[in-house]
Amino acid sequence: MNLPRPRELKRLATLTYMPTEHLPVLATELVESLAPQPGELAVDCTFGGGGHARLIADRIGPTGMLIGIDRDPAAERRFAEFAVDAPSQTRFIRDDYAAGLRALVGEGHAADMVYLDLGISSMQVDAWERGFSYSYDAPLDMRMDTDQEFSARDLINEWPTSRIADVLRHFGEERHANGIARAIVRRRPIETTSELVAAIKAGMPPSARFGGGHPAKRTFQAIRIAVNEELDSLDHALPLAWELLKPSGRMAVISFHSLEDRRAKRFLADRAKGCICPPELPVCQCGREPEAELLTRRAISPGAAELAENPRASSAHLRAAVKITSEGGV
Secondary structure, eight states: OOOOGGGGGGGGOOOOOOOOOOOOOHHHHHHHOOOOOOOEEEEOOOOOHHHHHHHHHHHHOTSSEEEEEEOHHHHHHHHHHHHHHHHSSEEESSHEEEHHHHHHHHTOOOEEEEEOHHHHHHHTTTTOOOOOOOSSOSSSSSOTTTTOOOOHHHHHHHSSSHHHHHHHHHHHTTTTHHHHHHHHHTTTTOBBBHHHHHHHHHHHHHGGGGSOOOOOOOHHHHHHHHHHHHHHHHHHHHHHHHHHHHHHEEEEESSSSSHHHHHHHHHHHHHHOOSSOOOOSSSSSSSOOOOEEESSOBBOOOOHHHHHOGGGGGOOOEEEEEETTTTTTO
């Protein structure tokens, strides 16, 4: 099977997605946490298929504004279709969420709600030419922004063994990172997802290839995160999103793996923390006041009904908080 190289995929800019119904994850729970009201400003940092955006736009209405951010050109086209009959005012920023949020902060906006639905969408997974899935034989790509030069093919074929192993270990929490990295380097050049899957299996002990999901799952996640610098972007985006919020503004994060969820949990918990003086001090000396009230004490996960309809939502976690004033009110 002759497959185009990732840089040749620019001519496939129409990105022919396989038919997939977009099912927004934890949609009811997200709307309940954000509690959108008519006339408010909402920032959707990961527009994707627009499922969450439609629900929020319905509630903020014609006097409200929904700003969508996404670096995927396919999402930009979907937003243009959404905007034609959107129930609210709309604006789109074609960029990753950290850069988009930075632009909005620089423009002086004050948002009533900001939300991030992290990870990869079903539409991206099911578009074979994007190379995100280990289920299809496709060119190694994995770029969320198809205008980006660096792809999974570059990482797999050019990075040294030690650096590939570090990616698999830190971004995929892969126990067999060293063996997989060595197998990848031995089998170069690797051009397709099927060739990568074969290398991954060759780098694992036989007992690890069965049970616990697909053996390539963690490696594909790790490579995708590295190619798109997802965690760096998230680390920059969280404080920018918080800065963008006005007092009483709400922030929500839906994550799909522990590396994302730990960051969201830690960030919101830190905002909700007050005095950090040692407990032996009788009077607070630090003067620190909470900036947030947690709306989710524990992460919210999909219920049985949602999982029956959308099994891909199984790893989703929602965390949310409201920004409070220095006096403790909203």
